[in-house]
Amino acid sequence: MRTFGNPVIGGFHPDPSVCRVGADYYLVCSSFEYFPGVPLFHSRDLVHWRQIGNVLDRPRQLALPDGTPPSAGIYAPTLRHHDGRFYMITTNVGNGGTFLVTAERPEGPWSDPVWIDVPGIDPDLAWDDDGACWCAVAGVGLARIDPGTGRVLEGPVKVWSGTGMQHPEAPHLYRIGDWWYLMLAEGGTAHGHSVSVARARSPRGPYEPAPGNPVLSHRSTDLPVQCTGHADLVRAPDGSWWMVLLGTRPRGYFPSFHVLGRETFLVPVEWADGWPQAGPVRERHPAPAAWHPFPPEPVRDDFDAADLAPYWISPRSRPEGACSLGGRPSWLTLKATGGTLDRPGHTFAGRRQQHPDCRVAARMDPGTGRGGLSVRMDEAHHYDLEVAGGQVSVVARIGPVRQELARRPVPPGPVTLGLEFRATLSGHGAGPDTVVLSAEGGEPLAELDGRYLSTQVAGGFTGRVIGMYATEGSVAFDWFDYVPLAGG
Numbered sequence: 001m002r003t004f005g006n007p008v009i010g011g012f013h014p015d016p017s018v019c020r021v022g023a024d025y026y027l028v029c030s031s032f033e034y035f036p037g038v039p040l041f042h043s044r045d046l047v048h049w050r051q052i053g054n055v056l057d058r059p060r061q062l063a064l065p066d067g068t069p070p071s072a073g074i075y076a077p078t079l080r081h082h083d084g085r086f087y088m089i090t091t092n093v094g095n096g097g098t099f100l101v102t103a104e105r106p107e108g109p110w111s112d113p114v115w116i117d118v119p120g121i122d123p124d125l126a127w128d129d130d131g132a133c134w135c136a137v138a139g140v141g142l143a144r145i146d147p148g149t150g151r152v153l154e155g156p157v158k159v160w161s162g163t164g165m166q167h168p169e170a171p172h173l174y175r176i177g178d179w180w181y182l183m184l185a186e187g188g189t190a191h192g193h194s195v196s197v198a199r200a201r202s203p204r205g206p207y208e209p210a211p212g213n214p215v216l217s218h219r220s221t222d223l224p225v226q227c228t229g230h231a232d233l234v235r236a237p238d239g240s241w242w243m244v245l246l247g248t249r250p251r252g253y254f255p256s257f258h259v260l261g262r263e264t265f266l267v268p269v270e271w272a273d274g275w276p277q278a279g280p281v282r283e284r285h286p287a288p289a290a291w292h293p294f295p296p297e298p299v300r301d302d303f304d305a306a307d308l309a310p311y312w313i314s315p316r317s318r319p320e321g322a323c324s325l326g327g328r329p330s331w332l333t334l335k336a337t338g339g340t341l342d343r344p345g346h347t348f349a350g351r352r353q354q355h356p357d358c359r360v361a362a363r364m365d366p367g368t369g370r371g372g373l374s375v376r377m378d379e380a381h382h383y384d385l386e387v388a389g390g391q392v393s394v395v396a397r398i399g400p401v402r403q404e405l406a407r408r409p410v411p412p413g414p415v416t417l418g419l420e421f422r423a424t425l426s427g428h429g430a431g432p433d434t435v436v437l438s439a440e441g442g443e444p445l446a447e448l449d450g451r452y453l454s455t456q457v458a459g460g461f462t463g464r465v466i467g468m469y470a471t472e473g474s475v476a477f478d479w480f481d482y483v484p485l486a487g488g
Helices: none
Strands: 003-005 017-021 024-028 037-043 050-056 073-082 085-093 097-103 114-116 133-137 141-145 152-158 169-176 179-186 194-200 226-235 241-248 263-272 275-278 284-286 332-335 347-352 358-365 370-378 381-388 391-398 401-409 415-423 433-439 446-449 465-472 474-484
Touching (some): 017 226, 024 073, 050 097, 073 169, 133 169, 194 226, 241 275, 263 284, 332 465, 347 370, 358 370, 358 465, 370 474, 381 465, 391 446, 465 474
Antiparallel strands (some): 003 284, 037 050, 073 085, 085 097, 226 241, 241 263, 263 275, 332 474, 347 465, 358 474, 370 381, 370 465, 381 391, 415 433, 433 446
16 A cells, blocks of 8 residues: 655644645645745645745735744645635734735736735635625634635624634635534644534534544654644645644654644545544555656755745845845855844854754855855754865854854865755754754764754744845855755
8 A cells, every 4th residue: 555654744834724726736834934935835746745935925914023022923824626716715923914815827926915904823714605805714713705805794703613722723614515624723832732523504503513523643752753733724636635734843852843743634524423533643654546756856956047946035125135146156155145144134044954864065155255154944943064265163052152163164165065964863862863063974063962052952932043144245056955864
């Protein structure tokens, strides 16, 4: 029997929402304080996904000022397809509230935002047989809206707030047969996370909770996947049902640490007595009937394309000219917009760490500037491999402490910088992994405990992002390698 491995989208890709159009599936995730926002993926089988863009790829769509705190910004999008058009609705926390954008094709272009005066986060969209559009939000409040103008036509009114656990959120409303099903997350997005369901004959209710709620939860288990919740349902062409949801892969000694953020998992769904049942979420499951792998992504980005690949993201914004592919052919040139990674406003282009074990390398020409490679959770939690003035150094920022840990001379001209992430599997006091920082293939400059770049230490809703940066003048990168290792 063919099986697939979880997660289906590794790394900081939380709050998945999925829709099917014919034989194609499309999925979006939260992006918080990063630009561009709302990564968009395509699949033909729910297992193999490739990123085809970002829904919010223009500053007019996504305002994230420097004052946007870590883990603010874009929360929990919902993706739907209705009457030949794609809809994505989300909330920009701290910067305007709830809005939706639309497109004829998933690759875009996506419209400018239509703002909706509905309080709350995690908005959802559903249409009834009369064409009315319903928007549910965390809480769970329900409003009837005009998606063209954003005008609220009815409500919002409370229709169901779950079974009594904290943080009823991530609502999704579905018309399945003669019933309207309302699925939500409860218990918070940490170890108490769960999925609960209720149903009614009308979107307005009254809602009857499922007798077996929660229909999925890993709380108080020793399963390797934890924090399971924030789910969305989708039906395959063969009639089978599936659930995408977020989860984490904690590592290390108690209390265990997850460093990649909340990732996207897939689990089959069965129906019993009119209710969906799912889980537990395993590291391997029997695969869907369809099977459509994509060619493997190249290990190296040579920066030969006209635009940066869609997986490259930057904290809050990417000012024009700060990241250039045109000034030096086949090189990415970064121009400093801020003097330190410890405060917003710096120039950084990174990609999510997606595997517990992996190796990263980049060829950098510092010129007369200052820059390098950084592994970041936020401005107060990052490890840096920095080159300037003929020296390479390792700098660690952990909370209020910033310290240079090593320094070594390097020859003039381009230098190869390397990072390796080695997952720690067991042992008293063991962290989730070790981060090894080196230059020019020599002996490591430092081997650092990975727990300080984890959600449990840094807090927030994101995961590690590995990237290139400039904090003085201009620096250039010839290539960037990301290599998953065995066990990752």
